[in-house]
Amino acid sequence: MAPTSEPLTAERILEATEEVLRRHGPAKATVVDVARALGVSHGSVYRHFRTKAALREAVTKRWLDRTSEELSGIAADEDRVPEARLRDWLEALFRAKRRKAGDDPELFATYMVLAGENGTAVAEHIGDLIAQLARIVRAGVDTGAFAAADPDRTARAVFQAGGRFHDPCHARAWEKPGVEDDFAAVVDLMLRGLAAR
């Protein structure tokens, strides 16, 4: 709106884009809207992002990275036993996703659309999360708490088996009564499957 004296950076454009997406939704958020919100012409936005798709991808990456960072602390906490770390990590992922979906369903739906457009960014994010899991699994194998011939493969399996509690396509199920226990049952099954005997 009001022209700012600050220089136009990619960062400022990304913030404005998030705001426009929040207000207008993914279908009606245009580059012209973003430019208007910043008080510049839309041509200036194209100086920082080659296409609208590239702009949306950058927004998506930022959003996904925020979630990764929330969890990386738990995965890296080598002071705690692997069982507890794994439980906490999975629970933190579930709670983070559920909170985002429940608090602002429209914004969550917006980011689901963006994620759908950017398979690559999502794949990288998932790779990131599985790497965090692999770190916990390897720690467990090292202490003798877990048995896993191939920690990376096992980490993938844990991630995929927990899909119902973090994959956005199941978001509607996260509000139903009983999910908490369903989640606990799946985690119990996985931890039993991991435990050395």
Place this chain on the structure above:
Amino acid sequence: MAPTSEPLTAERILEATEEVLRRHGPAKATVVDVARALGVSHGSVYRHFRTKAALREAVTKRWLDRTSEELSGIAADEDRVPEARLRDWLEALFRAKRRKAGDDPELFATYMVLAGENGTAVAEHIGDLIAQLARIVRAGVDTGAFAAADPDRTARAVFQAGGRFHDPCHARAWEKPGVEDDFAAVVDLMLRGLAAR
């Protein structure tokens, strides 16, 4: 088209509806089309199904029941050991879904739309499948092969943990290289989790 002398039954209407859905897709399949395919007026269809939604629900139920029946044989085969039965059942479910999604993607997409419209029918179908799993789990507990304090809860957990390999919302992932091994890894983890120690 050509008027048949056969009486107009709910069964014949359902068959014609499936055909119309196959040809036109879920968005363009109308009750008028179904009536035309049968050589009757659309008013006659409304004699057997109160609404278009009811007709679609009946088609959905038929389709879901066909899958349930495919699997019930494995679940009921008390002669085989529970580990093998569980493996086979999960694999049969995965293969059946993958075949349906891969062979005729458009038809599969059609049924995904129908399923989305009929939450109740889907919930019943899922209840059915989990009951079949529970039967296998209970058999395993009886023979001492499995440890499960609450077989129904465990059956739910097994079903949900395998979601990535039977839930239609992951259908695109079923064609990617590596799914086979991902599936095997998740089944291995679950069977280890079930095994008595």
Place this chain on the structure above:
DNA sequence: GGAATGACAGATTTCAACATCTGTCAGCTG
């Protein structure tokens, strides 16, 4: 001279007039 602008062509989206569909029912038909 590097950053921003705004007019422009082609692609995409809106919107309202028009067409089709759903569900009902009085009456026809065998």
Place this chain on the structure above:
DNA sequence: CAGCTGACAGATGTTGAAATCTGTCATTCC
């Protein structure tokens, strides 16, 4: 008279002309 028909009202979907958007670039501005 049981089953079917077809005209109908209101709801839903289609269509194409007008409006908006995307991406470019010659020009302006500091």
